[in-house]
Amino acid sequence: MPDTLANRAAAAPLTIRMHAEDNVAIVANDGGLPPGSALPGGPVLRERVPQGHKVALVDLPAGAAVLRYGVPIGYAVQDIPAGSWVHERLLQMPAARGLDDLPMATRGAAPLPPLEGFTFEGYRNPDGSVGTRNLLAITQTVQCVAGVTAFAVQRIQAELLPQYPNVDGVVALEHGYGCGVAIDAPDAAIPIRTLRHISQNPNFGGEVMVVSLGCEKLQPERLFPSEGIPIQDRRGTGSAGPLAVPLLPGGEPRSGAGGVVCLQDEAHVGFMSMVDSILRQAEVHLKRLNARRRETVPASELVVGVQCGGSDAFSGVTANPAVGFCTDLLVRAGASVMFSETTEVRDGIAQLTARAATPEVAQALVREMAWYDDYLKRGGVDRSANTTPGNKKGGLSNIVEKAMGSIVKSGSAPIANVLSPGEKLSAKGLTYAATPASDFICGTLQLAAGMNLHVFTTGRGTPYGLAAVPVIKVATRSDLARRWHDLMDINAGTIADGQASIEDVGWALFRFMLDVASGRQKTWAERWKLHNQLVLFNPAPVT
């Protein structure tokens, strides 16, 4: 009888251990496991253990370090026999970690062995970067121009794009910044460089097209101070006066005549003259973009941003570890991988500084965490602002354990580099790109860093997507993958089901990434055109 078989299959004890050194594992079965359950290759349960909660794999004497993700997440307050439920009352919590006396680059792990022979089909850019999509981006200096730009984008889609079939689409880089902001505040550098660097994302082919109002605080020269995009300006009343027309370092104007369309230009008479200016400028760029062709490039040209959102008890057990395994594959293949989400990893800082490749990298990690601690304090909150009420109920004993479940996305490679928010990435290997955990803000900052592929794990489910870069979504549970079958790209729930290993899913993700990067596959968010807003990280005041 199928029902009975299914019930028996569901009842077969499933546990997940995250690291070879771990002395606890978590119970994967729906509804947990009853006393007497014989764990595969381990002890018999002495009591009921709820789903997502920890069981002792060996006898843990009082004072013993309880190891999960290969790190101590606490210390046994009494003898805990093998097969016991290791709930949070049996653990002495590590104190919230300050930023002094951290282990700095102490792990000294050997570099991972190289992984060769993997390639994808990408668009090689003049600056050496590689795009995975071929998009016309329209940079906006200020929210004021968003309505006119949106109107122009509709006409570009209807009238111009059909003539340029190699171009995948047009992306208006709309945002809420640019005026009514304290543009000289110490922290204003973050939103400004974020916008600058997003314009230079590899998927935009080095074509920088700008729509400006004219009187905004974020003048085009301020947005691109040294980039030298040509600015055709006839703003008689502009406070900035006639603008210089600097050239690119190579001496060649990147965008032809007039890389910037200024709506207040006195030559504009009537709304349609503004729209027509944008279309004319777009066509200059579309012609060049249309000539781009995919070519075979090594997997080392991937720049992958990983993050999680809508997390559940299995995020740190299935999807994030599978992403972590894939991160190692990418690092071994010579690619760039960024992990982020400062408020989520903050309490695992000691693991991060230990993993830093050099003391300088460890110092940079501390610098970013200290900056964020201070930023939260200025706003009257502390880092508990990130925790959720469901954490302990879901089996997470404390903040270190929670942070490790997020950090596990970063795999095991040494941390080779640290980026401040909005900075552009130039290094290979594993980078900590400091960003808030907010899905939209993290994604926006990873775009600015130059990612050409985005991996997003989710347990509760989110339809998150970006217009500029493909987003691969990984489900933590099979139930979510089933219900959201046309929104989730990869199901890591098979790990909890006992049907696949972390390595299996990590490899499947790696191969899928090469297919998506090559344009052979589209993500579900791309197929439905689900795009979240750019949300800038602006820690400075508005005015």
Added chain:
Amino acid sequence: MPDTLANRAAAAPLTIRMHAEDNVAIVANDGGLPPGSALPGGPVLRERVPQGHKVALVDLPAGAAVLRYGVPIGYAVQDIPAGSWVHERLLQMPAARGLDDLPMATRGAAPLPPLEGFTFEGYRNPDGSVGTRNLLAITQTVQCVAGVTAFAVQRIQAELLPQYPNVDGVVALEHGYGCGVAIDAPDAAIPIRTLRHISQNPNFGGEVMVVSLGCEKLQPERLFPSEGIPIQDRRGTGSAGPLAVPLLPGGEPRSGAGGVVCLQDEAHVGFMSMVDSILRQAEVHLKRLNARRRETVPASELVVGVQCGGSDAFSGVTANPAVGFCTDLLVRAGASVMFSETTEVRDGIAQLTARAATPEVAQALVREMAWYDDYLKRGGVDRSANTTPGNKKGGLSNIVEKAMGSIVKSGSAPIANVLSPGEKLSAKGLTYAATPASDFICGTLQLAAGMNLHVFTTGRGTPYGLAAVPVIKVATRSDLARRWHDLMDINAGTIADGQASIEDVGWALFRFMLDVASGRQKTWAERWKLHNQLVLFNPAPVT
């Protein structure tokens, strides 16, 4: 010969005095006026005076108060004979104004005489408010759902709206808030109540429709804690657990079954099931909205938000004073008018507190200014963050004079009420609604306050518009009105040209407002569908 005639017309001296007590006026002529020019009804110029700069109308002995907008903007440092250029070096600047020892409700002006008999055709709502448009608004609890909602809105527009011809459109209330934010921070109340109150804008007919993800920090119950919109919830994994289904105070569910569509609802299988849920819910609201009919209501039902953006030297001389005159008409007609832009009016605080109707109102003004001073200080800047380099060149001697040019939009009525950012307005008469000067943030907060009509003055020109409320744009100069003939609704430049008085333009604006409110006229931004983003004011940290 027409050329000569035109030149002679252009050369006819034009000056503008803002207030009957003023002892200076400004020169309106392009290029300024040469020495020897005889001012209409005033002295002969002793020297060249640039456009937008001040001329002494009478002899000003050393130490005399120089009055503009009826207030002292400085003191003569030497004898200044009538007909002299009163440049900033001849004025002793008032010190930047602290918040102590202010005149509190000292002006004691008589209330303005009532103005009766003016009406418009509006949509009367169950709560007594009146809409000027008939829109379906879709509230979003978090940015995560924006892509799915945008997809659904396209289908609503294509499939449903044609069946409901009395509905003017559908507005997705997209924003960057809702998750990844310090939702318990002291300042988080501002973005949360802003979203809540925008959902209740009179143009949305009291129909509150919400799309939620499910796991976001801004749960629907938190967004509408006491409003009692029904929530149909089958989120088995939701941390909030099964939700209560509170009713409206009247006991009648406002939105039929399921005012909230939760994407993580376990009943949703596949992307289209989410879209279909949104469409089903939309139809419930569209049916009721379609039954709304315009009826004749008194002008006192207008709730007008005024602001300026892209200002120039004539903003405080033509457009803003004309708006100020119109503000008085509205107040006389019993309507609600909000003026805002804390960073722009901050240095005129003494004029505002003096004009307060009561000491309590004056105290509330001081409270809002003090809060903003502190907010800027936390971010490492001060209120000079608002000033622009072109101010002095344009003839503005100091920050008080600049502030008065913005405050003049508020007319002459006593300030009857003060709103904190994101609060909802319930008072008639003149209100100071504290907001940043940022056009998009100010507009978003005035929407939350309940405005049903928006007036926006601009000198440099901006295509600003909102999806929820008509925006009437007033140009400060005829040249802008000519070039942007299909973006500017009212030309106040005729005041500088000597062709119309401030009163003429103020009355024209008042009558145009009644036409726009009635739907007999559309604004240019409406015709082109130019919509700026909602940009929330979130002084709290993101996480």
